[in-house]
Amino acid sequence: MLNKFFKIFLFTISLVYFSSAIKAEDTIKIAIIEPMSGPLASVGLDLIEGLEFYAERINKAGGVLGGKHIEIVPYDNAMVAEKTIQQLRKVIDEDIRYVTQGVGSNHALNIIKTLGKHNKRNPGKEVIFLNHSAVTTSFTNELCNFYHFRFDANVDMKVAALVSQMTKDPSIKKVYLLNQNYAYGQSFQAAARRLLAERAPQIEIVGDELIVPFGKILDFNPYVSKITSSGADTILTGNWGPDAARLITATANSQLKVKFYTIYAGIPAAMNSMGVKISTFNPIVQVTEAHENDPSHPDWLKEIDKEYMAFSNKSPYADRQRFMIEMFAAAVEKAGTADPTAVAWAMEGMTARGAHGDVYMRPDDHQMHFDMVLSHISTDVEKTFIYNNEDYGMAYVTDGWVDMADITLPTTCKMKRPKK
Amino acid sequence: MDVILFTLFNGLLYGMLLFMLSSGLTLIFGMMGVLNFAHASFFMLGAYFAYQISKYIGFIPALFIAPLIIAFCGAMVEKYALRRVHKFGHVAELLFTFGLFYIIEELVQMIWGKVPVGYHVPEYMDFTLFSMSGMGYQAYAMFTLVVSIAMFIVLFSVLTKTRAGLIIQAALTHPEIVSSLGHNVPKVFMLVFGLGCALAGLAGVLAGNTLGTEPSMALSLGPIVFVVIVVGGLGSLKGALVASILIGIVQTTAISLDYSINNFIELIGFSVDIESLWRILIDLTISQIAPILPYLLLVLMLIFRPRGLFGNRDV
Numbered sequence: 001m002l003n004k005f006f007k008i009f010l011f012t013i014s015l016v017y018f019s020s021a022i023k024a025e026d027t028i029k030i031a032i033i034e035p036m037s038g039p040l041a042s043v044g045l046d047l048i049e050g051l052e053f054y055a056e057r058i059n060k061a062g063g064v065l066g067g068k069h070i071e072i073v074p075y076d077n078a079m080v081a082e083k084t085i086q087q088l089r090k091v092i093d094e095d096i097r098y099v100t101q102g103v104g105s106n107h108a109l110n111i112i113k114t115l116g117k118h119n120k121r122n123p124g125k126e127v128i129f130l131n132h133s134a135v136t137t138s139f140t141n142e143l144c145n146f147y148h149f150r151f152d153a154n155v156d157m158k159v160a161a162l163v164s165q166m167t168k169d170p171s172i173k174k175v176y177l178l179n180q181n182y183a184y185g186q187s188f189q190a191a192a193r194r195l196l197a198e199r200a201p202q203i204e205i206v207g208d209e210l211i212v213p214f215g216k217i218l219d220f221n222p223y224v225s226k227i228t229s230s231g232a233d234t235i236l237t238g239n240w241g242p243d244a245a246r247l248i249t250a251t252a253n254s255q256l257k258v259k260f261y262t263i264y265a266g267i268p269a270a271m272n273s274m275g276v277k278i279s280t281f282n283p284i285v286q287v288t289e290a291h292e293n294d295p296s297h298p299d300w301l302k303e304i305d306k307e308y309m310a311f312s313n314k315s316p317y318a319d320r321q322r323f324m325i326e327m328f329a330a331a332v333e334k335a336g337t338a339d340p341t342a343v344a345w346a347m348e349g350m351t352a353r354g355a356h357g358d359v360y361m362r363p364d365d366h367q368m369h370f371d372m373v374l375s376h377i378s379t380d381v382e383k384t385f386i387y388n389n390e391d392y393g394m395a396y397v398t399d400g401w402v403d404m405a406d407i408t409l410p411t412t413c414k415m416k417r418p419k420k
Numbered sequence: 421m422d423v424i425l426f427t428l429f430n431g432l433l434y435g436m437l438l439f440m441l442s443s444g445l446t447l448i449f450g451m452m453g454v455l456n457f458a459h460a461s462f463f464m465l466g467a468y469f470a471y472q473i474s475k476y477i478g479f480i481p482a483l484f485i486a487p488l489i490i491a492f493c494g495a496m497v498e499k500y501a502l503r504r505v506h507k508f509g510h511v512a513e514l515l516f517t518f519g520l521f522y523i524i525e526e527l528v529q530m531i532w533g534k535v536p537v538g539y540h541v542p543e544y545m546d547f548t549l550f551s552m553s554g555m556g557y558q559a560y561a562m563f564t565l566v567v568s569i570a571m572f573i574v575l576f577s578v579l580t581k582t583r584a585g586l587i588i589q590a591a592l593t594h595p596e597i598v599s600s601l602g603h604n605v606p607k608v609f610m611l612v613f614g615l616g617c618a619l620a621g622l623a624g625v626l627a628g629n630t631l632g633t634e635p636s637m638a639l640s641l642g643p644i645v646f647v648v649i650v651v652g653g654l655g656s657l658k659g660a661l662v663a664s665i666l667i668g669i670v671q672t673t674a675i676s677l678d679y680s681i682n683n684f685i686e687l688i689g690f691s692v693d694i695e696s697l698w699r700i701l702i703d704l705t706i707s708q709i710a711p712i713l714p715y716l717l718l719v720l721m722l723i724f725r726p727r728g729l730f731g732n733r734d735v
Contacts, residue, residue: 040534040636041529041534042533042534042535045534181708209707210708211711212711212712214640215636215637215640216640216644216711217711218434218437218438218631218641218644219430219433219434219437219668219671219672221430221433221434221555221672222430222671222672222675222676222710223675224555225426225430225553225554225555225676226675226676226707228554228555229554242631242632242634242636242637242640245536245632246630246631246632249630249632253556253557253558253561253630254555254556254557254558255548255551255555255556256555256556268535269535269536270536272535272536272537272538273536273537273538273632273633273634274632275538275540277540277546278540387535388533392538
């Protein structure tokens, strides 16, 4: 009896061992380190789901290198920066050569620094960081690294897109800057001041405020009162989360008519939190790489969006996840190997299909460049935003496109490259 | 004149919000000596319950039902858990409520998901009631103000003017005598804890739709309510009211003042030419430090008057 159990046990063990061995040979693993627990878990889980979907599409179409599959391996950092390092060490120990992350620039910074040391000390064991959303500009400037690739536009580029759009609206004369007082908000503020002076000298900055970030401010009325008395017609803000939702709610409730130019105030979770009436009281303009209701949204992308909707019961939001995985697959194919150094060389200067022309990975600093769309929240849309089968009753309407050339900014990156 | 009027009025509005948030906490502490770390969690539950109930039967029923459910939850927590932990002293109680905070947060995420839910101001109160110095005021904000003032009056008169209030106060200081007079002291404590939680729940119902209802709302709210009850004096309802309005007015005033030390120096005819950390310090405007002023007040209060404004014992 015991003997039989022992045999079954041994058999199972060997089966598990061999199957994992076969799997390891047949897949190229990408580790994703995001919050899967804690207050920001929804963001992390949605991103993981998205990446898994886009990887599965590549796999279904035959994979890469003649049948190898791309496998997404999730790791939870619970939004604690130290945990990100711990999980990254685990990723390195398990010999996964590609890691992706995006929520929280402090986490991304930890990955860049840790991998910087690891890649220098362990030649032949390099790990590539595919940064899908961490937008701090310095990552592709003074902190740039050969093994880091950013697939989202950085803060400066996004602010450049917002300012370019603002210059097209002659009714904008006075702008109020209001940002969160930490690294990201400060870099938004600095970029806004610089780019407004360069590109829109006719627009006057009538207020410049830094606030305590992360939902610590309950009452935004004093700020609304200041904005009212400054006579501003536009608020340019990088705020996200409750800091954005409460500012916009307070503005709408006090009947102040202004335009909002933002990066993250219009993300789906924020829309739902504010509701239709507040989200559409003032125009909330946001900048993204694509959105479903855009008239120039290509047919092939509509097909993919439809598949994504069927897969996740959510409207697509971050198209950058798609072009990141597609470019990665193409780079592996081009390199003819899954070796990170070869893939990194292949990815430099590469292009992939985007929603509005091609997207381009600039070789100088490994910063992705693409046309960006400005849109505002409206109920008058063809397709309303759906999240887990819940209809939000609103979505985005295109205000205009900003050409890649208009948001291409010089870089200070002096990249050290390995031998080919 | 306009500015002063706005500051006072907005200070009152914001202060009453803070008072609603912290009155239950100071009540529980004053009556039972329990520092309830999970207080903000009951606030969050209030918002979520109100969201769920108002989805089906409307906002006004939710205003009554949600706090009642939370009062029941609070009473059960006291009866079956806190009472047992009480034997082991205040540290055990503190740790218990600390754990409860995380349990409630996880439960909320499991039931309602991790993204903010769409809990909004009811449509019939979503209009501008009046305008003052260029700012419109929503009818709902006035409704909240009225409810919170009514809440203070009812609570204060129940505790000081009625027999029930007398028993509650006596049960705190002389539990043995009160129980030998034939009153059920554990039951009194259970009711007080339930009431305290219900007050937090009511605050959640009223504020959840303007602040946003999401799983992290309890966490970001935690610190400020402790400031209110310490500044007001632990256990003093009157103190909580005064401290809330004081903080409301101080913060509203500070945000509207864009002056820094450097402005002052320039005003008296000097110019400072330094490039160091001090530069950041003298360029810091009062409006930038406004959100930390309540905490500064907390520190000063603990140094110079540890019992708070109206408290009768030291922290």
